[in-house]
Amino acid sequence: MTDTRPNSTTNSTAASTQTISSATSLLPHALPPCENARIALFAMRRMGAHGLADARASHTMFTAFGQGFRRPLVLLRALMADLAGTSAGTIAIAPCCCARMTPAESAMLSVLARVETAPEIARYLMADLLGVRRIDGVLASAAAVAAAFADEGRPITV
DSSP, X not given: OOOOSOOHHHHHHHHHHHHHHHXXXXXXXXXXXXXXXXXXXXXXXXXHHHOTTOXXXXXXXXXXXXXXXXXXXXXXXXXXXXXXXXXXSOOOOOOTTOSEEOHHHHHHHHHHHHTTTOHHHHHHHHHHHHTOSOOHHHHHHHHHHHHHHHHTTOOOOO
């Protein structure tokens, strides 16, 4: 006698493969290896989800920068406000605990890493991210954030 019931392990394996496939299509980028970029990403995610005055984002910046935390924190808040005010659409962010990044998060970290060394690439990435042509103010905010991180000994690289 043969068993004609559907194999539940085959169905669960197919479902888990489909779940992993959809998760990697929504979050195609791995976290950056640079600790400084991960700090900026965490703070951006917290501020994007919970507001500019999020206490955990502030605590993370204080822990990372010590006494010099105010400048990077205030400039990152200004950048987030500029991003929200200038963007033509929504900017997708992942939850703070997520071990992967959205394309928008990856682009933003790339802008922060390249705004000083490759400004034209940073300009194109920012324009694509925001969906507008006039991005000079937001790009200046990103340059200020990158400089603040670098001045405190934590340059952002990707």
